Amino acid sequence: xxxxxxxxxxIRQLRRHDLFYFTPRMLGDLLMLDRERVYRLVxxxxxxxxxxxxxxxxxxxxxxEPERVLxxxxxxxSHLVTxxxxxxxxxxxxxxxxxxxxxxxxxxxTKKKRPVAFHGFRFRFVTVQPRKFxxxxxxxxxxxxxxxxxxxxAIVDSLDxxxxxxxxxEIAKSLRAALEVVDVPTLVExxxxxxxxxxxxxxxxxxxRLGHPVEGLIHSGSxxxxxxxxxxxxxxxxxxxxxxxVPEVELQSPGVG
Numbered sequence: 360x361x362x363x364x365x366x367x368x369x370i371r372q373l374r375r376h377d378l379f380y381f382t383p384r385m386l387g388d389l390l391m392l393d394r395e396r397v398y399r400l401v402x403x404x405x406x407x408x409x410x411x412x413x414x415x416x417x418x419x420x421x422x423x424e425p426e427r428v429l430x431x432x433x434x435x436x437s438h439l440v441t442x443x444x445x446x447x448x449x450x451x452x453x454x455x456x457x458x459x460x461x462x463x464x465x466x467x468x469t470k471k472k473r474p475v476a477f478h479g480f481r482f483r484f485v486t487v488q489p490r491k492f493x494x495x496x497x498x499x500x501x502x503x504x505x506x507x508x509x510x511x512x513a514i515v516d517s518l519d520x521x522x523x524x525x526x527x528x529e530i531a532k533s534l535r536a537a538l539e540v541v542d543v544p545t546l547v548e549x550x551x552x553x554x555x556x557x558x559x560x561x562x563x564x565x566x567x568r569l570g571h572p573v574e575g576l577i578h579s580g581s582x583x584x585x586x587x588x589x590x591x592x593x594x595x596x597x598x599x600x601x602x603x604x605v606p607e608v609e610l611q612s613p614g615v616g
Contacts, residue, residue: 443468444495444506447523450513456533
């Protein structure tokens with residue numbers, strides 16, 4: 360079904376108000392329509408392939424070029440819940456810090472949000488405390504707006520939750536690549552702002568082993584596993600209180616670039 364002019368006008372209004380993911384109620388409030396009329400409108404927009412149902416009662420704006428939206432998982436991820444921004448392994452790959460392509464798109468949010476599967480993509484939402492929700496920006500990806508962690512925050516978020524970034528080995532390689540464009544003081548500032556001493560210990564240890572002096576980084580005063588997912592076995596590395604439970608050969612793998 361070809362969209363009519365009225366439908367195109369509605370799509371433009373949704374874009375103008377940044378309503379890329381919406382409920383019928385939100386659409387009704389925007390257009391001042393009653394429940395019956397708004398549900399008829401939703402059915403029409405779906406028939407015209409201008410929107411797509413993702414979750415029960417929630418719709419993604421496709422616009423006049425649906426394939427451009429449906430082929431852009433970063434755009435979708437940053438709009439399935441508000442507030443949210445793409446981070447962790449997905450952001451590391453976006454910036455070219457890792458060559459590994461994650462099968463899941465990861466995003467940080469202050470809300471609780473279940474994983475979503477849509478159009479062949481899997482989306483995982485990591486709930487973070489409000490104090491950790493910073494360090495992101497709006498990028499244009501495939502001519503669509505995407506909220507994504509900046510380069511430094513992608514590293515810091517990953518060290519905070521290594522399981523969502525391919526593990527500490529992948530993060531160590533990504534950090535090596537990131538240091539070509541990210542300065543150490545910014546990493547330290549972000550880590551301190553996160554107020555997580557275990558994160559500080561991991562960052563300090565990895566920066567030091569890459570030959571970068573570190574000042575002012577808040578870190579743990581008790582033992583911290585370098586890789587939280589592995590057993591607490593390995594040598595202890597002062598002054599960061601890090602238990603290096605990862606084979607040294609893995610950490611010496613060259614990074615991207």
